[in-house]
Amino acid sequence: MCLAIPGKILTIEEQNNVRIGRVQFGGITRETCLDFCPEAEVGDYVIVHVGFAISRVDREEAERSYALLESMGVLEAELQSDLEDL
Amino acid sequence: MKYLDEYRDGRIARALMAEIARRATRPWVLMEICGGQTHTLMRFGIDEMLPPGVEMVHGPGCPVCVTPLEIIDKAIDIASRPGVTLVSYGDMLRVPGSHQDLFQVKANGGDVRIVYSPTEALKFARANPGRQVVFFAVGFETTAPANAMAVWQAKREGLKNFSMLASHVLVPPAIRALLSSPRNRVQGFIGPGHVCTVMGYREYEELIREFRVPIVVGGFEPVDLLEAILMLVVQLEEGRAEVENQYVRSVTYEGNLPAQKVLAEVFEVCDRKWRGLGGIAESGLALRAEYADFDADRIFGTQGVTAEEPAECISAEVLQGWRKPTDCPAFATRCTPENPLGAPMVSSEGACAAYYQYRRHLATAPGGR
Amino acid sequence: MTRGTKQETNIEAGLVCPVPIVSRDSVLLGHGSGGRMSAELLHDIFLPAFQNSVLARLDDQAIVEVNGCRLAFTTDSFVVKPMFFPGGDIGSLAVNGTINDLAMGGAVPLFLSLAFILEEGLSMDVLRQVVESIRVAAGLAGVSIVTGDTKVVEKGSGDGIFVNTSGIGMVPGSLCLSADQARPGDRVLLSGTIGDHGITILSQREGLQFESAIQSDTAALHTLVADMLCAGDGIRCLRDPTRGGLSSSLNEIAGRSQVGIHLDETSIPIREDVQGACEMLGLDPLYVANEGKLVAIVDPHSAEPVLEAMRQNPLGRGAQIIGTVTDTHPGLVTMRTRLGTSRIVDLLSGDQLPRIC
Numbered sequence: 177m178c179l180a181i182p183g184k185i186l187t188i189e190e191q192n193n194v195r196i197g198r199v200q201f202g203g204i205t206r207e208t209c210l211d212f213c214p215e216a217e218v219g220d221y222v223i224v225h226v227g228f229a230i231s232r233v234d235r236e237e238a239e240r241s242y243a244l245l246e247s248m249g250v251l252e253a254e255l256q257s258d259l260e261d262l
Numbered sequence: 263m264k265y266l267d268e269y270r271d272g273r274i275a276r277a278l279m280a281e282i283a284r285r286a287t288r289p290w291v292l293m294e295i296c297g298g299q300t301h302t303l304m305r306f307g308i309d310e311m312l313p314p315g316v317e318m319v320h321g322p323g324c325p326v327c328v329t330p331l332e333i334i335d336k337a338i339d340i341a342s343r344p345g346v347t348l349v350s351y352g353d354m355l356r357v358p359g360s361h362q363d364l365f366q367v368k369a370n371g372g373d374v375r376i377v378y379s380p381t382e383a384l385k386f387a388r389a390n391p392g393r394q395v396v397f398f399a400v401g402f403e404t405t406a407p408a409n410a411m412a413v414w415q416a417k418r419e420g421l422k423n424f425s426m427l428a429s430h431v432l433v434p435p436a437i438r439a440l441l442s443s444p445r446n447r448v449q450g451f452i453g454p455g456h457v458c459t460v461m462g463y464r465e466y467e468e469l470i471r472e473f474r475v476p477i478v479v480g481g482f483e484p485v486d487l488l489e490a491i492l493m494l495v496v497q498l499e500e501g502r503a504e505v506e507n508q509y510v511r512s513v514t515y516e517g518n519l520p521a522q523k524v525l526a527e528v529f530e531v532c533d534r535k536w537r538g539l540g541g542i543a544e545s546g547l548a549l550r551a552e553y554a555d556f557d558a559d560r561i562f563g564t565q566g567v568t569a570e571e572p573a574e575c576i577s578a579e580v581l582q583g584w585r586k587p588t589d590c591p592a593f594a595t596r597c598t599p600e601n602p603l604g605a606p607m608v609s610s611e612g613a614c615a616a617y618y619q620y621r622r623h624l625a626t627a628p629g630g631r
Numbered sequence: 632m633t634r635g636t637k638q639e640t641n642i643e644a645g646l647v648c649p650v651p652i653v654s655r656d657s658v659l660l661g662h663g664s665g666g667r668m669s670a671e672l673l674h675d676i677f678l679p680a681f682q683n684s685v686l687a688r689l690d691d692q693a694i695v696e697v698n699g700c701r702l703a704f705t706t707d708s709f710v711v712k713p714m715f716f717p718g719g720d721i722g723s724l725a726v727n728g729t730i731n732d733l734a735m736g737g738a739v740p741l742f743l744s745l746a747f748i749l750e751e752g753l754s755m756d757v758l759r760q761v762v763e764s765i766r767v768a769a770g771l772a773g774v775s776i777v778t779g780d781t782k783v784v785e786k787g788s789g790d791g792i793f794v795n796t797s798g799i800g801m802v803p804g805s806l807c808l809s810a811d812q813a814r815p816g817d818r819v820l821l822s823g824t825i826g827d828h829g830i831t832i833l834s835q836r837e838g839l840q841f842e843s844a845i846q847s848d849t850a851a852l853h854t855l856v857a858d859m860l861c862a863g864d865g866i867r868c869l870r871d872p873t874r875g876g877l878s879s880s881l882n883e884i885a886g887r888s889q890v891g892i893h894l895d896e897t898s899i900p901i902r903e904d905v906q907g908a909c910e911m912l913g914l915d916p917l918y919v920a921n922e923g924k925l926v927a928i929v930d931p932h933s934a935e936p937v938l939e940a941m942r943q944n945p946l947g948r949g950a951q952i953i954g955t956v957t958d959t960h961p962g963l964v965t966m967r968t969r970l971g972t973s974r975i976v977d978l979l980s981g982d983q984l985p986r987i988c
Contacts, residue, residue, distance in 0.1 A: 178404035178456035179298055179913045179987055180482075182265035194415075198842075201911050202263035203904025204834075206841040209381065212407060212521040221265055223459060223512045224911075226351070226987050227379025228408040230521060231459045231512045233265055238511035245274050245485060252277030263907060272970045297988050307972025326988055349838070352984030365981075369659050377838035378912065378985055386838070405987060484970055 180225035182233055183208070185218050199224060265511060269483030270306075278488035279311050286495050289315035293440075294452040295433060297324030298482050306484045316495065319447070319586070322436055323454055325401045326353045328536040331569035333429040334359035337398050340427065340562050341372040347390070349383040350398040352376045360569050380412035387416070387424040396558045399428045404456040406430045406547055407521035410528035413549065413556050425558040428549055431534055433457050434465045435545035441473045450494040452487065453479035455509040460525075462517025466505045474503040481509040528553055661981020663710075665875030665920075668981045689887065690809050691870065692736040694802055703738035705729060706797040713835045714757070714791055718828075718846030721794055722764030724922060727851045728873070729798040730772050734853040735869040735925065737808045737860060738800030740772065745779040745796055750789035761792060772851040774798070800853075806860070812867035813888035817956040818934040820927040822855065822941055823848070823949035825877050826905040829919035834908065839985060841911070843904050850923030855946045862940035865933030871925050875979065876918040880926050881964045882978045894954035894966040894976065913986035918979050928956060 183199035188210065190196070199208040199222065206227070213229040216222050222229035294300060300320045303309050309318045322328055338359050341348035348364070355364045355374065368374045373393070377383050380397060387395035399409040409428065416424040433454050440446055453466060458479045466477045476497040480490030490508040497504060507513050525547070534546025549557045559565050661668040678686065685693045692705035709725045719727075726743065733740040745765065749758065769776055827848040833839050852871065859866060868888075870880035877899075885892045901916050909916050923946065929937050934952060941947030954966075964976040 178296060178402060178454065180404065180456045180459070181910050182263065184264070200907075202266075202907030203902070204841050204843040204845070204907045204911065206911065207381075209408075209411065211411065212518050212524075214520060223456070225404055225456060226408045227381050228411070230404065230407070230456065230518055231514075233511050234514075235511075238265065241510050242268065245278075245489065248277040248281070249271065249274035252280055253273050255280075256276075263903075263910065266910065270969060275970050305974060306968050306970050307974050308970070310972050311970070324988060351987045353986045353988050355984060356981070365659050365661065366657065369657050375838055376985060378987075382838045401987065 178225060180223045180230060182221050183224050185210075185216060185220050185222060188218055197222070197229070199229070266483065269481065269485040271485060274485050275306075275308075275311075275488055278485065278492055282316060282488070282492050282495055283313040285492070285499055286313055286315050287499060289317065290449055290495060290498050291317045291319060291447045292450045292452065292491060292494055293319050293321045293448040294480070294487065295321040295323040295437070296452075296454045296456070296482070297327070298456075299323070299452060299454075299480065299487060302482055302484060302487060308484055308487060312491070316491065318491075321440070321451075322536065322539060323402070323433070325405070325431060326357055328431055328539065329354070329357065329400050329429050330535045330537050331360060332535075332567050333400075333427070334363075335569050336559065336562075336564040336567050337427055338362060338364060338367050339564055339567060340396050340558060341367045341374050342370070343394075343562070345392075346394045346396060347373040347375060347386065348396050348398055349375050349377050349386060351378075351400065354398055354400055380408050384412055384415060384421070384424065387421055388419075391423055393423060395424050396562075397424070397426045399426045399430070401430055402433055402454065402457050403430075403461045403525070404454075404459070406529060407460060407518075407525050410524045413528050413553055414524060416556055417553065425556045425561050426549065427558040427564075428529075428547065429534075430529065430547035431536060432531070432545050432547065434469060435542050436536065436539070437466075437469060437477075438472075439539065439542045439545075441469070441475060448475070450475060450498055451477045452490045452494065453477045453505075455479055455481045455486070455513060458507075458509070458513045458517065460518050460521050462515050463505050463507060463513065464515060464517075470503050470505055476503045476506070478506045478508050479513050481512070659981070663874070664979070664982040665873065665879050666918075666979035666981055669875070670978070688809055688811070689883070690736060691732040692738065692800075694736055694738075694807075701802040703733045703736040703800040703802050704797070705732040705736075706795065707732060709794040709796075710790060711832065712790060713832070714761070716831050716835050716847055718831060719849040719922070720761060720764050721792055722761040723768040723849050724847075725794040725796045726765055726768035726772065726774070727849050727922060729796040730774060730851040730853055731871040731922075731925070733798050733800040734851070734856045735808065735871055736800075736802060737806040737856065737866075737869070738802045738853075739857070740774050740798055740800040740851075740853050742777045742799045743769065743774050743796050744798075745776050746794070747779075747781045748789055748793040748795075749781065749783045750791050751783055751786040753791055757791070761794075768851070772853065803860075808866060808868050810868055810870070810884045810887035813884050813890050813892075813928045813956045814867065814930070815890055815956050815958040816931050817867060817928045818931055818952050819881070819892060819894065819954035819956065820929055820934065820938055820941065821877070821899065821951055821953045822852075822925045822927075822947045823923075824900045824902050824905065825872070825921055825924065826901060826909065826916040826919035828922040829876070830905050830908045832920075833912065833985075839912065841908065843908065845902065845904050845908070848921060848923035850946055852923065852925050852946060855925065855941065855944045858940045858944050858947075859927065859937050862936045863929070863933030865930030866927055866937060867930065868928040869925055872921050874920050876916070876920060877926060878917045878964065878976050879978065881976065884928060885964050886962050888956075889961045891957040891960040891962070892954055892964045893957050893959075894964065896966050896968050898951050898953045900949050900951055913988070914983055917976055918983045 183201040185197045187198045195210040197208050197210045209228045213232050216232045221233035223231045383397040478490045478493045529547035530550050531544050532546045532548040535541045662672045692703045707729045714721045730740045831847045872880040941950035
């Protein structure tokens with residue numbers, strides 16, 4: 177449950193004392209409330225649920241953990257092609 | 263889409279699959295909590311890819327499914343009144359109440375509208391001062407802060423025509439209830455990634471201490487779920503029972519403190535009845551007394567509304583992982599998305615609906631298409 | 632299927648389900664969605680009343696023979712809200728929609744009728760704008776509006792404008808395109824990106840708005856169809872996937888031909904921004920409406936030449952082969968996901984709803 181997707185903050189402004197970001201999701205843009213992510217800045221990615229950012233994507237963590245996954249993927253693909261060659 | 267597409271990479275998924283098959287030397291029963299995670303498992307056929315010993319059963323993580331019958335009836339009651347606009351997330355419109363659903367209320371002239379965000383509900387209220395706008399606020403801890411903000415802002419602005427019919431549920435008490443049941447088969451949990459984004463995963467440490475069952479907080483894309491399953495299998499094989507975090511790009515130990523703060527300001531913990539599961543102590547959120555002016559239940563006098571909820575329904579068994587939707591004799595025969603017998607068949611996140619939509623041709627129950 | 636508000640008792644398992652089956656004694660929005668509920672309405676009410684062999688084919692158009700001449704005849708009503716949207720309006724939809732229904736039968740569209748139901752209080756300027764739109768669309772497509780009607784209903788009884796268009800076209804020779812013609816081995820061709828129209832409409836709806844460059848793809852497809860028919864005689868069936876999306880059309884074909892259809896997710900073209908909107912709202916693009924696309928079932932030998940011909944036409948530049956017709960699982964549409972696994976592409980019950988879950 178809890179459909180939330182990552183988007184990139186394009187602009188930030190204050191509307192009625194609320195911090196609103198224009199966040200881009202793969203080509204569309206929507207106003208998003210940033211009050212739960214005060215540390216998020218333009219250029220950051222945030223995870224957005226029902227028009228509210230609930231977390232700022234931790235790029236270092238994401239890159240680190242993805243690199244491990246990526247190398248698993250490469251290794252497995254090599255293994256598969258080795259097996260096919262036999 | 264960055265941070266989404268790469269977690270649907272087939273090559274990495276297959277590598278994780280292979281590793282799970284290598285590591286699992288014995289059968290394990292795992293449960294994913296969130297309906298969104300169930301949806302992904304079904305949509306990408308991940309449960310098909312798992313080695314035969316690793317069984318996924320589906321949890322009660324669908325707020326639509328578990329919203330108590332009487333809340334739906336209250337929403338229907340309120341939406342049917344003249345001068346009222348009921349504003350809701352899309353999921354709730356098809357959930358059957360005791361006699362009808364919100365779509366039928368619409369058909370009979372009720373003003374029922376769908377919004378993507380609670381801010382839209384507020385906008386509507388501001389733009390239509392002549393109407394009583396009631397926001398049907400359902401959800402887990404993920405959605406509660408956003409719903410809380412709507413009421414908080416309404417109070418700050420002194421909006422006179424906005425109120426909320428709130429029915430929130432909390433995940434950790436539900437897991438506790440599942441684990442406490444003598445019929446429990448689940449040996450490891452994929453924790454709810456977006457609930458934990460808001461709440462952190464501190465609360466799960468208590469659970470693993472008490473029940474010695476590993477919990478891995480997982481994301482929602484295929485690679486996330488497969489990685490979380492792998493981490494669970496590794497723990498189980500090694501005899502460990504710890505809380506781990508797979509969804510590191512979004513979840514931290516403490517969670518989102520500003521969101522938790524607004525939650526605590528607007529809501530307080532209460533006992534809550536879960537449709538299909540029954541009453542679970544301290545498993546819900548209700549508006550605090552300071553927000554009584556925004557409590558639709560009080561304003562519209564629906565507190566007395568109760569609904570007949572007969573003892574058992576296989577929904578309960580499915581939601582707790584004791585049975586699969588395909589085990590239900592009514593699955594895909596008497597119970598279909600058009601004529602749902604229970605809520606898990608209605609919500610797109612419900613296990614039964616997911617099975618119906620993606621997996622029906624494999625159903626072992628008689629009937630089918 | 633049982634109806635009624637009594638509790639359904641599951642005697643075998645000794646369980647009683649708390650949710651009664653809801654009886655359908657009134658029309659709901661879902662009945663107009665193009666999914667299972669629409670099919671129910673058709674099968675429960677309309678077909679039994681109007682039994683004849685032409686209607687029973689349930690194609691997008693009726694092909695009738697009059698004095699040796701094969702005519703295609705169709706009707707469609709347009710109730711879109713908002714009335715005006717990026718890429719088009721209710722007027723252009725009304726023309727293109729009916730032309731497309733004719734074109735899916737291989738017909739050359741010739742004449743349209745045009746009927747309005749107008750709500751009292753509708754701005755005359757709005758009406759002029761819609762009429763101008765119709766004029767332009769009909770001119771582009773080379774069809775004439777030859778007859779019409781206007782009714783006005785009291786304020787509150789309509790949605791501004793309801794439009795109905797009916798169309799007549801000529802079907803060449805012995806061409807027989809129909810949903811029951813698909814055979815195992817046939818290829819499934821799609822003329823371009825899916826979901827553009829439906830997402831455009833949603834992006835304009837109060838409560839769901841977002842910014843995008845997405846426009847409705849509304850277009851008259853008869854020239855594309857003509858090019859395809861020239862390229863090969865192995866075309867079995869054409870459909871324009873409007874409400875209910877690609878899934879609806881393919882499920883109809885699979886059902887009528889009693890074949891299976893197997894799609895490849897990675898071949899289905901979709902714009903990045905449409906994908907983004909679907910992700911945000913929790914929608915599956917396979918169920919989102921299109922107004923300027925067609926899906927074709929083509930025999931394997933003609934597939935490549937027809938695909939090439941499509942790509943030469945501006946309305947088919949993005950054409951792809953997206954799947955195959957099989958003899959396994961007749962009546963079901965399945966899809967190979969990008970992970971290499973398989974899922975059903977089912978017919979939806981009513982409208983797809985944006986979700987938070």
